[in-house]
Amino acid sequence: MTPHEDIDWSTPEVAAHYDELPLWSAPFGLMLLDRVPLRRGQVVVDVGAGTGFVTVELAQRCGPESHVTAVDPWAAAMERLADKVAFLGLANVDLVVTPAERLPLADASVDLVVSNLGINNLDDPAAVLRECARVLRAGGVLVTTTNLVGHMEQVYAAYRGVLSELGLEAHRPALDAQEQHRATVESVSAQLAEAGLEVVDVATDTFRMRFADGRALLAHWFVRLGFVAGWRSVVPEPEGDRVLDLVADRLDAVAAEQGALELTVPMACVSAVRR
Incomplete structure (x- = not known):
């Protein structure tokens, strides 16, 4: 054929x-x-x-x-x-x-x-x-x-800067919790072992997501689907939207300096065997 x-x-x-x-x-x-x-x-x-x-x-x-x-x-x-x-x-x-x-x-x-x-x-x-x-x-x-923990760290760094600038450090634990609830190789391996599976291979890598600026990031359909609601929830209204706007401003500045906004996403692929 x-x-x-x-x-x-x-x-x-x-x-x-x-x-x-x-x-x-x-x-x-x-x-x-x-x-x-x-x-x-x-x-x-x-x-x-x-x-x-x-x-x-x-x-x-x-x-x-x-x-x-x-x-x-x-x-x-x-x-x-x-x-x-x-x-x-x-x-x-x-x-x-x-x-x-x-x-x-x-x-x-x-x-x-x-x-x-x-x-x-x-x-x-x-x-x-x-x-x-x-x-x-x-x-x-x-x-x-x-x-893995560390995904889109550029966004979280800008967010921490805004919280500090506005005197909203009380909301820092909520932001940190969002960032840190992602997996680590150690946490995934421990979960697999607890389930009775033996880890036999771990591969890690990083990929980039590039955007024109912070506002293009926040308007992207998948980013809105998977991330924006969580970022907005860190600071309750009426301040939440203003905070996110200022985060976008900071990301816009990064993009202007670097030519584009580049986000890094660390990832892992773990294989385990049932003995």
Whole structure:
């Protein structure tokens, strides 16, 4: 078969499914796909699958003999994934809309569990990891990615400067808590060990997100979705919006000096085995 001979690029369906990955999750997902074991016939669970970037890739990269179960309580995202699965004709994918604390799978029935920025964003990661360990066979592997403490440190530095300038240091603990609740390699490794999984590989890296200035950052759709509400909550109204405006001013100044606003995001990919 020649490449793309069965794909009609003029159809609206092809365009509709040629969507770009969110820039936030893509670097983590590529890191995971570089390290995850790939074998035909393996049973895979994608925890916190979302709209299914990793699910779809593993279902294809492991071949049709494999089976991938995507798990996520976010029903709207799973509907989007169902549409992709149907369009791609992936008969080896199941979708389960449920919290990962209750995986509808038998003990020791899974070869591989993956989670791209999933487990670290759940309410009870310890319970989820226990479930992952329960369903993994002996020798089964869990591969998870997470952002680390220190992400977007440039924003937090500007925010601390504003709090100091306005005499609002009383709100500093709330800001620090937001920054520090991110994972560390040590905290992820400890959670995995507590769940009965042995860490066998840790990879770390950093990627950059560049913006014209601070206001472009705060107006970006994904930043608004994932971060702005939390940053705004540090200082209650009526001062909260003013504080965020001043943070934007400081970030604008950084961008003017450097030519662009560059944010750094440290990340990790951790692999563990069920012994």
